[in-house]
Amino acid sequence: MTAVPSTEATSAVLEVARLTLDYDIEHGAVRAVENVSFTVGKSERLVLLGPSGCGKSSILKAIAGFIKPTQGHVLIDRRPVKKPGPDRLVVFQEFDQLLPWKTVRENVAFPLKVARGKSSAEARDIADDALAKVGLARALNAYPHTLSGGMKQRAAIARALAAAPEVLLMDEPFAALDALTRVNLQNDLLQLADELKFTLVFVTHSIEEAVLVGTKLHLLSTHPGRTIATFETGAFGRDSLGTPEFRDIVKDINDALFVRAAGIAA
Numbered sequence: 030m031t032a033v034p035s036t037e038a039t040s041a042v043l044e045v046a047r048l049t050l051d052y053d054i055e056h057g058a059v060r061a062v063e064n065v066s067f068t069v070g071k072s073e074r075l076v077l078l079g080p081s082g083c084g085k086s087s088i089l090k091a092i093a094g095f096i097k098p099t100q101g102h103v104l105i106d107r108r109p110v111k112k113p114g115p116d117r118l119v120v121f122q123e124f125d126q127l128l129p130w131k132t133v134r135e136n137v138a139f140p141l142k143v144a145r146g147k148s149s150a151e152a153r154d155i156a157d158d159a160l161a162k163v164g165l166a167r168a169l170n171a172y173p174h175t176l177s178g179g180m181k182q183r184a185a186i187a188r189a190l191a192a193a194p195e196v197l198l199m200d201e202p203f204a205a206l207d208a209l210t211r212v213n214l215q216n217d218l219l220q221l222a223d224e225l226k227f228t229l230v231f232v233t234h235s236i237e238e239a240v241l242v243g244t245k246l247h248l249l250s251t252h253p254g255r256t257i258a259t260f261e262t263g264a265f266g267r268d269s270l271g272t273p274e275f276r277d278i279v280k281d282i283n284d285a286l287f288v289r290a291a292g293i294a295a
């Protein structure tokens with residue numbers, strides 16, 4: 030792999046530059062994303078926020094290496110992404126991300142052995158540590174079908190964190206959870222981010238979740254997704270909920286997404 034000169038800050042772990050994504054369909058192509066650029070520095074948490082179909086998951090897939098850009102590029106540590114790799118792991122919304130025939134511990138340890146070359150003992154120790162961090166120390170030997178949705182998502186997060194990726198990618202990981210579990214997992218994710226300082230790209234529809242989880246937000250227009258605005262939200266946390274500042278930023282983001290975007294479309 031050849032290193033490419035960065036057009037942005039050289040400290041960026043992830044650089045998405047002028048990214049345009051098309052899907053081939055029967056009679057041509059559908060444009061999902063157009064000319065989107067952003068950078069994510071070490072330990073930053075960038076949230077992609079926008080209406081359904083604006084291309085959030087497609088951008089995540091391009092970062093993960095599942096789809097190739099039509100134009101532009103994705104760089105990790107200044108190296109172009111060409112295919113999936115253990116430096117970029119994805120936590121999806123679906124609860125069935127775990128291998129059903131393996132225990133929770135084996136689900137976390139298995140990729141460490143296969144992709145990271147760890148010995149069985151090392152992989153088990155790392156898995157146990159990661160599972161303890163997400164509150165699953167008591168479920169090491171459980172099989173996925175015996176877990177709640179929230180526990181499955183915790184296990185999927187542990188599996189991703191255990192592999193210590195350069196960038197953790199999360200595609201609406203809490204969207205299918207009940208409200209209480211969602212709040213618990215948001216809190217735990219933020220605590221883990223404080224502790225482990227991982228670099229995150231997080232996709233959501235929820236403005237409140239975006240402000241809570243993200244240190245910066247990248248807002249996309251309706252299909253095909255183009256950049257509308259960016260917001261710095263590192264100052265907001267769970268304590269900010271209900272404060273005038275939190276309400277103001279939620280309103281500003283709402284206006285940018287729906288009022289300004291409607292103006293652009295008109």
Ligand SMILES: Nc1ncnc2c1ncn2[C@@H]1O[C@H](COP(=O)(O)OP(=O)(O)OP(=O)(O)O)[C@@H](O)[C@H]1O
Nearest residue numbers: 052054059061080081082083084085086087088252
């Ligand atoms: N495999 C595919 N083939 C053709 N078109 C696709 C494919 N995947 C996505 N698209 C289209 O690309 C556009 C962006 O889809 P994408 O799933 O990235 O959006 P999204 O913002 O993540 O949506 P949602 O929030 O509803 O999950 C949509 O118009 C979608 O129909």
